[in-house]
Amino acid sequence: MVDSLRSILELLEELNARCKTPIISRNEFKEEYENLNDFTQLQPQISELIHDIKELDVKNIDLIVEKLIHLHLKLSDCIWHIDQIHELVKRACANIRNSLD
Numbered sequence: 619m620v621d622s623l624r625s626i627l628e629l630l631e632e633l634n635a636r637c638k639t640p641i642i643s644r645n646e647f648k649e650e651y652e653n654l655n656d657f658t659q660l661q662p663q664i665s666e667l668i669h670d671i672k673e674l675d676v677k678n679i680d681l682i683v684e685k686l687i688h689l690h691l692k693l694s695d696c697i698w699h700i701d702q703i704h705e706l707v708k709r710a711c712a713n714i715r716n717s718l719d
Contacts, residue, residue, distance in 0.1 A: 637717035
């Protein structure tokens with residue numbers, strides 16, 4: 619998934635460079651590449667949480683719920699990262715027709 623998101627950012631950068639007026643700023647691209655570094659750390663964290671949940675005693679409901687909440691938060695982080703890039707794609711869709719050389 620990280621490779622796909624990186625490829626999308628690279629494609630948007632290439633298209634953006636061909637625009638008369640850039641649609642996406644350099645700072646936005648920089649921020650999204652930095653966000654990808656954070657995104658790469660989520661997969662091992664999610665895997666660890668899944669492993670931890672599988673190892674728990676099913677009678678320890680409070681700990682199971684706590685770990686599930688952490689899993690929910692990590693998944694929400696994933697969604698946020700994907701949504702950030704999705705917003706750039708939508709902006710490009712809406713503006714590229716009038717911006718390409």
